[in-house]
Amino acid sequence: SQQGEEDPQALSIQEGENATMNCSYKTSINNLQWYRQNSGRGLVHLILIRSNEREKHSGRLRVTLDTSKKSSSLLITASRAADTASYFCATDALNNAGNMLTFGGGTRLMVKP
Amino acid sequence: EPEVTQTPSHQVTQMGQEVILRCVPISNHLYFYWYRQILGQKVEFLVSFYNNEISEKSEIFDDQFSVERPDGSNFTLKIRSTKLEDSAMYFCASSDRNGREQYFGPGTRLTVT
Numbered sequence: 001s002q003q004g005e006e007d008p009q010a011l012s013i014q015e016g017e018n019a020t021m022n023c024s025y026k027t028s029i030n031n032l033q034w035y036r037q038n039s040g041r042g043l044v045h046l047i048l049i050r051s052n053e054r055e056k057h058s059g060r061l062r063v064t065l066d067t068s069k070k071s072s073s074l075l076i077t078a079s080r081a082a083d084t085a086s087y088f089c090a091t092d093a094l095n096n097a098g099n100m101l102t103f104g105g106g107t108r109l110m111v112k113p
Numbered sequence: 114e115p116e117v118t119q120t121p122s123h124q125v126t127q128m129g130q131e132v133i134l135r136c137v138p139i140s141n142h143l144y145f146y147w148y149r150q151i152l153g154q155k156v157e158f159l160v161s162f163y164n165n166e167i168s169e170k171s172e173i174f175d176d177q178f179s180v181e182r183p184d185g186s187n188f189t190l191k192i193r194s195t196k197l198e199d200s201a202m203y204f205c206a207s208s209d210r211n212g213r214e215q216y217f218g219p220g221t222r223l224t225v226t
Contacts, residue, residue: 031213042219043156043204050213088156092213098161098169099144099212105155 006089006104014112019076021107023089024069030092032065033101034074036085043088046074051094081113115139117218119205125224126195134190134221136205145188146206146215147180149173156204162188163212195225 006023013019023032031050035043049056049065049072056063062075076083086108090101118137126132138145147159160170162180179191188207192199202222206215 033214035217040202040222043206043217045214045216048214090156090215096169098163098167099146099208099215100158100161100169100171101146101148101156101215102158103148103156 006087006107008107009105010108010110012110012112013079015079015081017079017111019079019083019109019111021074021087021109023072023074023104025072025089025091025102025104026070027091028094029067030094030096032063032072033090033092034061034063034072035088035090035103037088037106038085046087076109079109079111081111084109084111117205117207117216119203119218119221121221122219123222123224125226128197128225129194131191131193132195132223134192134203134205134223136188136190136218137186138188138205138207139209139216140186142207142209142216144168144208144212144215145180145182146208147190148204148206148217149201150204150220151198151201159190192223195223197225199223200225 033048034046047058060077065072086106088106090103120135145162150156160174161168181189202220204220205218208215
């Protein structure tokens, strides 16, 4: 798979359930960032986790990072219909001179009311 | 909360024409970026800009493209001699002196006919 690949590609859950999205990458990284994108709109920064961190929380979001497996997960707890969006991971590779982010293909999350 | 802004929100142009996409990054940020997202595809890095020069660019960013920071607030992407395949959403982003979290604007949808 390419740098920053999410799975599943699509996820449909009921409101109140938890949603877990996974991301895998290939190269060593400085950090990994998660973004949300509503259909046809801009990218909203959710959370950044550094390569020396294993877990990070922000409100209903929990992100984990396993650098040995080159993978990350984003957990959204107690989901709401408003969480319906596409979620992308983006990696900032080690020795990256220009802070270039490499995005995955995203997970399309649908939360049914 | 400070935001990255972009104008116009939608630009329609004829093949062969030149377009300039404009961005106002967050005011105290030092790093600026352009990305694009072709419909249904991944977000792709184009270029990063720091200290009034390009710090990194992708293979996509060829001689057809150029960036400029004409004053203390604007950051522009110029696309010369547009092609049909340049049709995409173009996102501007900026980050602070640490260069970590990148905050994206709402995007400019470019349609080349």
